[in-house]
Amino acid sequence: MATQALTAQHLTRHFGDRVAVDDVSFELQPGEIFALLGPNGAGKTTTLRMLAGLIAPTSGSVRIGSEAMTPDAAPKLRERLGFLTEAPGLWDNLTVHDNLMVYAQLYGMRDADKAVREALGLFEIADRSRDRTARLSKGLKQRVALARAIVHRPSIVLLDEPTAGLDPESARDVRELIVAMRGEGRAVLLCTHNLDEVDRLADRVAVLRSRLVAIGTPGELRQRLFSSRLRIRVTQDAESFAATLRTSGVDDIRADGPWLSLPGGTLTTPQIVRMLVDAGAGIEAVERDEPSLEEVYLKLLQADGALQ
Amino acid sequence: MRMLALLRKELADERQNLALFVPTMIVGFVAVLLPVLVAIVIPYVAGERLSDSSDFEVAIEMYRTQPATRGLDPEAAIQAYLFQFFAVMLVLIPVTSSMSLAAHSVVGEKQARSLEPLLVTPITTFELLGAKVLGAFIPSILLTAGFFLVYIVTAALLARPGVAWALLGPRMVGIVFILGPLAALAALQMAVCVSSRVNDARTAQQIGVFVILPIAGLLVGQLAGAIELTVTLIAWITLGLLVVNAGLMRVGIALFDRETILTRWR
Numbered sequence: 001m002a003t004q005a006l007t008a009q010h011l012t013r014h015f016g017d018r019v020a021v022d023d024v025s026f027e028l029q030p031g032e033i034f035a036l037l038g039p040n041g042a043g044k045t046t047t048l049r050m051l052a053g054l055i056a057p058t059s060g061s062v063r064i065g066s067e068a069m070t071p072d073a074a075p076k077l078r079e080r081l082g083f084l085t086e087a088p089g090l091w092d093n094l095t096v097h098d099n100l101m102v103y104a105q106l107y108g109m110r111d112a113d114k115a116v117r118e119a120l121g122l123f124e125i126a127d128r129s130r131d132r133t134a135r136l137s138k139g140l141k142q143r144v145a146l147a148r149a150i151v152h153r154p155s156i157v158l159l160d161e162p163t164a165g166l167d168p169e170s171a172r173d174v175r176e177l178i179v180a181m182r183g184e185g186r187a188v189l190l191c192t193h194n195l196d197e198v199d200r201l202a203d204r205v206a207v208l209r210s211r212l213v214a215i216g217t218p219g220e221l222r223q224r225l226f227s228s229r230l231r232i233r234v235t236q237d238a239e240s241f242a243a244t245l246r247t248s249g250v251d252d253i254r255a256d257g258p259w260l261s262l263p264g265g266t267l268t269t270p271q272i273v274r275m276l277v278d279a280g281a282g283i284e285a286v287e288r289d290e291p292s293l294e295e296v297y298l299k300l301l302q303a304d305g306a307l308q
Numbered sequence: 309m310r311m312l313a314l315l316r317k318e319l320a321d322e323r324q325n326l327a328l329f330v331p332t333m334i335v336g337f338v339a340v341l342l343p344v345l346v347a348i349v350i351p352y353v354a355g356e357r358l359s360d361s362s363d364f365e366v367a368i369e370m371y372r373t374q375p376a377t378r379g380l381d382p383e384a385a386i387q388a389y390l391f392q393f394f395a396v397m398l399v400l401i402p403v404t405s406s407m408s409l410a411a412h413s414v415v416g417e418k419q420a421r422s423l424e425p426l427l428v429t430p431i432t433t434f435e436l437l438g439a440k441v442l443g444a445f446i447p448s449i450l451l452t453a454g455f456f457l458v459y460i461v462t463a464a465l466l467a468r469p470g471v472a473w474a475l476l477g478p479r480m481v482g483i484v485f486i487l488g489p490l491a492a493l494a495a496l497q498m499a500v501c502v503s504s505r506v507n508d509a510r511t512a513q514q515i516g517v518f519v520i521l522p523i524a525g526l527l528v529g530q531l532a533g534a535i536e537l538t539v540t541l542i543a544w545i546t547l548g549l550l551v552v553n554a555g556l557m558r559v560g561i562a563l564f565d566r567e568t569i570l571t572r573w574r
Contacts, residue, residue, distance in 0.1 A: 015571065049570060052428050054424070054427055054428065054566060054567070054570055055566075055567045055570060055571065056567070075430040075431075075432065076430065078428055078429065078430050079430055081428065083424075083425065083428040085421070085424045085425050085428075087421035088421075089420060089421040089422035089423070089424060089425045089426075090420075090422065091317065091321060091420065091422055092420065093320070093321045093324035093325055094317065094320060094321065094324070098317070098320060102313050102314065102316070102317045103425075103429065105309065105310070105312075105313035106310050106313050106314065106426075106429040106430070106431055107429060107430065108309065108310070108430070132324075145425075148425065149425075
């Protein structure tokens with residue numbers, strides 16, 4: 001029995017001679033935020049459009065739950081999808097309420113007005129419901145667009161660059177709303193360039209450059225490319241304690257002022273800390289020295305570029 | 309239901325953007341003003357009666373032979389003839405209006421980038437285009453009816469007695485309420501077809517020349533005495549327009565390819 005909210009299998013899309021998406025497969029689980037990362041022109045938007053049944057794959061298939069996305073089934077299956085396009089695409093002459101109302105009716109909501117009120121409440125824009133959307137700030141427009149994407153209570157939400165062009169405060173608000181969507185059990189597919197955002201939000205990440213370069217949790221991708229290291233700040237000069245650790249069989253120790261950096265995995269963190277304390281070190285901080293997702297992403301693309 | 313939801317949105321959008329109706333209002337006022345100028349103001353200023361000119365003998369004879377207008381005096385018969393003659397201008401009102409609204413409607417969606425979210429909904433192409441076409445058609449027809457009323461009231465107030473009543477025959481009704489809407493439907497379907505392929509509302513509107521030119525041809529043909537817009541001729545033109553509209557509907561749906569629109573519209 002299928003438990004995936006959405007399954008993409010060997011998705012391929014050609015535009016003339018150009019291959020926009022090449023043999024991409026992944027699944028999206030309910031209550032998961034899945035990020036699709038990739039440079040401009042990597043095929044992210046084309047992939048989203050194929051998932052939404054807006055354009056047909058040249059080959060491969062999309063399943064929503066257990067049902068295949070075919071041209072005949074697409075209108076019905078789209079009722080289970082919410083799609084935030086790259087631009088909010090609101091009707092500027094209409095009020096916030098009316099923008100959402102049209103969509104609630106297009107999705108055949110029985111109590112469209114109630115659905116709109118709920119969406120407005122969830123995104124905290126009820127007080128602006130009578131304003132024309134032309135008068136809203138970019139951040140508020142994005143909120144309205146997000147509310148529109150879920151007004152019909154879809155189980156899957158596809159978000160294309162949800163925080164692009166927003167100020168930090170609005171971007172933070174949007175991120176909180178995305179987390180709230182996950183909290184409600186929706187499967188969220190997030191397409192973005194913002195690696196920091198992915199690091200904060202995503203349960204799993206796929207790196208796309210026409211084809212799938214890598215897929216996994218951010219932690220898995222880090223582990224795959226970089227060996228994990230431990231950073232310890234001591235109250236004294238770290239160099240003297242580096243020697244102590246070397247004698248205990250820990251290799252590749254770097255000392256820099258009060259900081260010690262050593263590879264993880266040889267000994268457990270408590271063992272290392274105890275060893276340092278026994279040697280007279282005052283421990284100020286212990287942290288895992290993880291590469292940023294940006295480093296992981298660039299290394300992945302670099303490796304992929306070298307292969308091509 | 310979905311078509312109705314989108315239609316309501318189209319009408320609400322138009323109510324907020326009344327500038328769209330300015331070209332139509334100008335055409336409407338010109339259509340009302342022209343017969344008033346030619347049949348009433350100019351003869352009054354020149355101090356001459358139309359019935360003194362031998363140019364309008366045909367008009368007098370034509371109106372004397374029709375039962376509904378038999379009682380008109382020669383001056384009133386000529387005025388009725390001129391008001392009927394310029395009634396073709398009323399056909400331009402729905403044509404201008406629907407082209408302007410339809411071009412704005414589809415190209416406007418492109419420019420606002422609001423079409424992609426709309427295409428993600430379960431709405432079918434027929435429902436989407438149906439709402440777009442009706443959203444332009446309904447206000448166009450209402451405007452035409454409004455200007456027709458103004459036309460008749462103007463004739464009743466300014467022309468000789470009996471002229472306004474003489475205008476309310478099957479010929480006039482055929483021109484305003486059958487030819488007008490069908491020509492408007494053809495024009496707006498052309499505008500929708502072209503809008504699917506261009507990014508500029510003005511380009512979409514220019515296609516309307518293919519509808520306006522035959523209407524202008526009718527006007528000139530009548531002026532030159534080559535065409536008499538009889539009820540039979542109106543029936544033939546109606547039939548032709550029905551065929552054209554049916555063809556345009558098929559072409560419109562075929563041209564409105566979602567993939568092409570999404571992948572090529574920028």
